[in-house]
Amino acid sequence: MPTLKRVRExxxxxxxxxxxxxxQLWLAEIMQLLVxxxxxxxxxxxxxxxxxxxxFHPAPDKVALWAWPVRG
Incomplete structure (x- = not known):
C-alpha cells in the first residue's frame, strides 16, 4: 500500500x-506500524x-471503517 510505504519511509x-x-495483507502492515x-x-x-x-454509500455497515494511529 503506497500510503503505508510513505508513512514508514x-x-x-x-x-x-x-x-x-x-x-487482508495491508491490515498486517498496519498492525506493524500501530502505536x-x-x-x-x-x-x-x-x-x-x-x-x-x-x-451516500449504500451499505456503510459493510465497510467497517476504523481509525488506525500509525507511525513509521
Whole structure:
C-alpha cells in the first residue's frame, strides 16, 4: 500500500482511516506500524458521502471503517 510505504519511509505519524477486514495483507502492515489502540468509527448513514453530501454509500455497515494511529 503506497500510503503505508510513505508513512514508514518518512517516519510520519498519522491516523489512517481504513476498513478492519481481517485476512487482508495491508491490515498486517498496519498492525506493524500501530502505536496505539485503533478505534471503530461510528456507524452513520452519512459516514461516506460524495457530491456535496447528496450521494451516500449504500451499505456503510459493510465497510467497517476504523481509525488506525500509525507511525513509521
Amino acid at each position: 518518512c517516519g510520519h505519524s498519522v491516523i489512517l482511516i481504513a476498513p478492519n477486514w481481517p485476512g 496505539d489502540q485503533p478505534w471503530s468509527l461510528p456507524l452513520r448513514r452519512d459516514l461516506l458521502s460524495q457530491a456535496r453530501r447528496e450521494i
